[in-house]
Amino acid sequence: LELGSQLRHSLERDELALLYQPMVQLCDGKTAGFEALLRWEHPEHGTVSPNTFIPIAESNGLIIEIGKWVLRKACQQAMQWQEEFGRPIMISVNVSVRQLSSTGFVEAVTETLEETKLQPECLKLEVTESFLMQDPESTIELLHQLRRIGLTIGIDDFGTGYSSLSYLHRMPLDILKVDRSFVESMFDSEKNASLIRSILALAKSLELNVVAEGVETLAQLQRLQDLGCHFVQGFYFSQPVKPECASELINHRW
Ligand code: G
Ligand code: G
Numbered sequence: 001l002e003l004g005s006q007l008r009h010s011l012e013r014d015e016l017a018l019l020y021q022p023m024v025q026l027c028d029g030k031t032a033g034f035e036a037l038l039r040w041e042h043p044e045h046g047t048v049s050p051n052t053f054i055p056i057a058e059s060n061g062l063i064i065e066i067g068k069w070v071l072r073k074a075c076q077q078a079m080q081w082q083e084e085f086g087r088p089i090m091i092s093v094n095v096s097v098r099q100l101s102s103t104g105f106v107e108a109v110t111e112t113l114e115e116t117k118l119q120p121e122c123l124k125l126e127v128t129e130s131f132l133m134q135d136p137e138s139t140i141e142l143l144h145q146l147r148r149i150g151l152t153i154g155i156d157d158f159g160t161g162y163s164s165l166s167y168l169h170r171m172p173l174d175i176l177k178v179d180r181s182f183v184e185s186m187f188d189s190e191k192n193a194s195l196i197r198s199i200l201a202l203a204k205s206l207e208l209n210v211v212a213e214g215v216e217t218l219a220q221l222q223r224l225q226d227l228g229c230h231f232v233q234g235f236y237f238s239q240p241v242k243p244e245c246a247s248e249l250i251n252h253r254w
């Protein structure tokens with residue numbers, strides 16, 4: 001059977017799972033929240049990366065159902081942590097282009113929040129730069145609707161797409177996530193170092209908080225802190241982990 005039709009059964013067979021990667025707040029070294037990252041535990045192929053199956057789910061339409069499952073699961077988990085730890089825990093969910101553009105997306109998010117009782121302020125949606133620029137006028141409207149509900153919106157993988165600056169400053173956004181390729185190469189040359197400085201300056205002028213992704217070394221962490229980055233994420237702190245392991249990171253001081 002091809003992967004696409006197997007994917008169709010993955011939900012009912014309980015083969016999808018979310019891992020959680022902590023996002024660390026630099027001003028106090030506290031865990032600010034987690035990004036939910038989807039995995040498919042395939043009975044024969046083992047763990048399949050979302051890089052492989054999300055494009056399939058996008059093309060056969062399953063992304064809508066999978067996306068709803070991810071959203072509900074992540075909100076339930078955040079609510080469970082809130083009850084356990086007595087304070088709100090921020091959760092970030094990646095949403096794909098087709099999911100965001102589908103009719104009823106805003107309603108589906110609203111329903112999930114009502115069902116799970118999670119405060120909207122605890123939910124962050126990560127959208128890609130390419131999505132934002134695909135149809136900027138309707139995107140601006142959609143983001144306003146999501147913002148009115150109370151959600152936080154972040155641009156994921158920033159710097160890898162082609163953002164129009166004139167549109168970017170009109171987009172109702174809260175967070176800019178610097179793509180990990182910039183963090184990876186920041187010590188390679190003076191040019192690369194100034195590139196990351198420029199992204200941070202842009203974020204500042206757009207009044208966006210910055211998350212640097214893919215932080216793997218102490219040197220990267222220190223430089224990012226000096227450059228005024230607000231949040232960091234990466235293997236230096238933790239890989240994406242199962243919910244039980246993530247629980248242990250909530251009160252950890254980094
Ligand atoms: O977790 P990992 O680094 O393997 O993720 C690979 C890619 O899959 C990343 O671009 C990430 O944003 C994307 N991804 C992970 N989880 C989800 C999800 O739940 N929904 C969508 N649409 N993309 C996801
Ligand atoms: O596109 P997005 O930013 O959502 O992708 C998240 C992906 O990045 C996940 O698959 C996650 O496993 C991966 N990731 C997270 N931290 C690091 C890191 O420090 N180094 C590398 N190479 N990948 C990372």
Ligand code: MN
Nearest residue numbers: 035094126156
């Ligand atoms: Mn992401």
Ligand code: NA
Nearest residue numbers: 156157179213
């Ligand atoms: Na990214």
